[in-house]
Amino acid sequence: MNRLNMNFPQYKYDIVIQNSFSNISSEIASVWSGDKIIIITDDIVEKLYLDQLSVELHNICPAIYSYAIPNGEDSKCFLVLNQIYDFLLSRHVERTDLIIALGGGVIGDIAGYAAATYLRGISFIQIPTTLLAQIDSSVGGKVAINFHGYKNMIGAFYQPLLVYINTDVLKTLPVREYKCGLAEAMVHSIIADSSLLECICENACNGNDTKDHIQEFIYRNCRIKVDVVLQDEKDKGIRKILNFGHTVGHAIEGLYGYQFKHGECVSIGVVAAFKLSVHFKLINVEKLIYIKTILSDLGLPIKIEGIDWLNVVKRIQFDKKSKSEKVEFILPVDIGEVISYEVDINSTLAEILAD
Known part of the structure; x- marks a missing residue:
């Protein structure tokens, strides 16, 4: 077992x-x-x-109820959120009760947002079941739903009582979903830890993920995110580096109706960020080629044929980090180091990304 501590000034919890x-x-x-x-x-x-989880929970609570929503990003919307509220009301859920989010990033986001807003906030716990959720979305207290095709447009910062990661559930995770988790691990390695990138190359690229390795791998990724979030819980400063690859990635997700997985869009976004860094002479082209090679070896996309970059750029205008006619990108200057860089939102940006 590994354990990490989220120690904020006014509250704390464990991962x-x-x-x-x-x-x-x-x-x-x-x-x-x-x-x-x-x-x-x-x-x-x-x-x-x-069933497996419920058996364990009956040791501490006899009244356990469950509500299942359709799998997929389309469920992260007001319609499904209202259905969850209806269910909570039907079970007379009170402030002293507990919501558990059992699932991937979609479940963590919408269940967490329901917990943050129902009765002005009730306790919740994250039990992430995908690699992506275990190393990223369950950690840090961001909860949200999508709105009019824009990713995480309606949300809150709401920390759980506990994040409980059971690595054994990954044995049933589809390969495509596992690869999406590796995309987020790539993000962490590029923004903060070049040695983690070496670990990805040595293990994930070669199919060497043993049980012992995967626990340590998840711990290292969570450690990076914990260190960043503890410095900046509300995303006003250094936490913005976690947006690396996501500015373009989120725009592609929404534009194409979530037909591509989040991690796949992040992979495209990582390549886009390196393209911009090369264009602005922040990094050499060899690093771009290096990262593209690793992403390809992991089975992640580095391009989408026929992508409409002009409309992607239009979507970026609605990004939470945009300011008037500029958007704040997180761009790499080396493996393990990134900076914030304001870029004009115009057709030239689309040409750079399409190149």
Whole structure:
């Protein structure tokens, strides 16, 4: 077992990395006591892990209810959020009760946002079941839904009581989803830890992910995110470096109706950021070629044929980091180091990205 501590000035919680659910009831009991637990999950994870988790939770709470939403990014919307609210009302959920998000990034985001807003905030716990959610979206307290095709446009900062990572659930994770998690690991390595990139090349690229390695791998990624978030919980300063690859990635996701996975769009966004760095002479082209090679070796896309870059740029205008006719990109100056760089939003930007 590995454990990380999120110690904010006014509250703290742990990120527990384990290879089973065997001690989850004691972990939850140490931070929460109440009458009801509501598990929000999706219709795929429900079949795989809901029963297993419920058995463990009955050790500390007899009243356990679950609500499953359709799997996929399309569910991260007001319609489904309202359905969750209806379910919470139907079960007479009170402020002392607990919401558990059991699933990937979509579940963590929408269940977390429901918890943040229902009764002005009730306790919740993250149990991420995808590699991407385990190393990224479950850590840091960002919760949100999409709005009119724009990613995470409606949201809040709302920290959980606990993040419980069971690495054993990754055995049922589809290969495509696993690769999406590696895209976020690439982000962490490029912004903060070049040695993590070496680890990705030595292990993930060669299929050497043993159980012991994956726990350490998740720990190293979470450590990076924890260190950044503890310095800047509300995304006003250094936390912006975590947006590396996401400015373009989110625009592509929304523009193409979420037909591409988040990690796949982040991969394209990473390449786009390196293209911009090369254009502005912040980094040499050899680093761009190097990163493209690694992404390809991981089975991640480095381009999408026929992409409409002009419309991607138009989408970027609505990015949360845009300011008037400029957008704040996080761009690499070396492997393990990035800077904030303001770029004009115009047709020239589309030409650079399309090159």
